[in-house]
Amino acid sequence: ETAVFQTPNYHVTQVGNEVSFNCKQTLGHDTMYWYKQDSKKLLKIMFSYNNKQLIVNETVPRRFSPQSSDKAHLNLRIKSVEPEDSAVYLCASSKGQNSDYTFGSGTRLLVI
Amino acid sequence: GDSVIQMQGQVTLSENDFLFINCTYSTTGYPTLFWYVQYSGEGPQLLLQVTTANNKGSSRGFEATYDKGTTSFHLQKTSVQEIDSAVYYCAMRPGTGSNRLTFGKGTKFSLIP
Numbered sequence: 001e002t003a004v005f006q007t008p009n010y011h012v013t014q015v016g017n018e019v020s021f022n023c024k025q026t027l028g029h030d031t032m033y034w035y036k037q038d039s040k041k042l043l044k045i046m047f048s049y050n051n052k053q054l055i056v057n058e059t060v061p062r063r064f065s066p067q068s069s070d071k072a073h074l075n076l077r078i079k080s081v082e083p084e085d086s087a088v089y090l091c092a093s094s095k096g097q098n099s100d101y102t103f104g105s106g107t108r109l110l111v112i
Numbered sequence: 113g114d115s116v117i118q119m120q121g122q123v124t125l126s127e128n129d130f131l132f133i134n135c136t137y138s139t140t141g142y143p144t145l146f147w148y149v150q151y152s153g154e155g156p157q158l159l160l161q162v163t164t165a166n167n168k169g170s171s172r173g174f175e176a177t178y179d180k181g182t183t184s185f186h187l188q189k190t191s192v193q194e195i196d197s198a199v200y201y202c203a204m205r206p207g208t209g210s211n212r213l214t215f216g217k218g219t220k221f222s223l224i225p
Contacts, residue, residue: 004155031211040121041199041218043156048212056212090155097211100146103155 002026006091006104013081014112020067021076021107023091029102030095031055032074034066037088037106049074081111114139116204118216125192126224133187133219135176135202145178145185146203146213156201159187197222 004025013019025032033056034046047066048056054066063079078085088108092101115138125131137143144163148156160169165180176187185202202216 041150041220043201043215043218045212092155094211097209098144098205099211100158100161101156101213103157105153105155 002028004091004093004102004104006089006107008107009105010108010110012110012112015082016080019078019081019109021089021091021109023074023076023104025072025091025093025102027093027102028095029093029099030071031093032068032071033092033094033101034074034076035090035092035103036060037090039087043090047074047076078109081109083111085109086111114143114204114206114214116202116214116216118202118219120219121217122220122222124222124224127193128191131187131189131192131196131221133200133202133221135185135187135216137183137185137202137204137214139204139206139214141207142180143207144205145176146205147174147176147185147187148201148203148215150199150201150218152198156199159200192221192223194223 007022031050033048036044046060067075088106090106091104094101117136146161147159149159150156160171162169162178168177174189199218199220201218203213
């Protein structure tokens, strides 16, 4: 099956903990993205990786960092979570300059 | 800068009603326009896209026309069903060679119970 796979589906953690979310795409795409979706369903781009190079880094807090081992994987680490980090984190991928995005199912984070 | 405006945060209708979701965009050049749909518990998925101005895209009974004159890309469906309940995002890729998509705020559609 070719798709974008995200793990875990849900994660509950306490303020100050470190979390890491995984994303893998089996579509042969060359660009991957992380989006944050808040409670109002607003999609905000966080990072974009093209062939392992960071090409977009919106002004997210420094406790967030993307980690990529190859163009099929893009993980997201949050060093010390805060309550406002509670959201759904969506991973996506695309190929070349003229393709649409394929999204994963998302990781829902709850910080208590 | 580039922007996509969806004025409606939520739309609620009865079964078989006509659905209209507003979308306007702002950019230079000739963008490609998209509608994505997100069902509960899933990620957004492509519903339709249109690359050429004044063309219409259609999928699963939904239609949207790329209107360069009014810079609009409204989504419509003649007769909505329960399975259409979802969040709909209008999106744009500028015609500058970048593959970065700009998304609207999303419009949540649901049926009156």
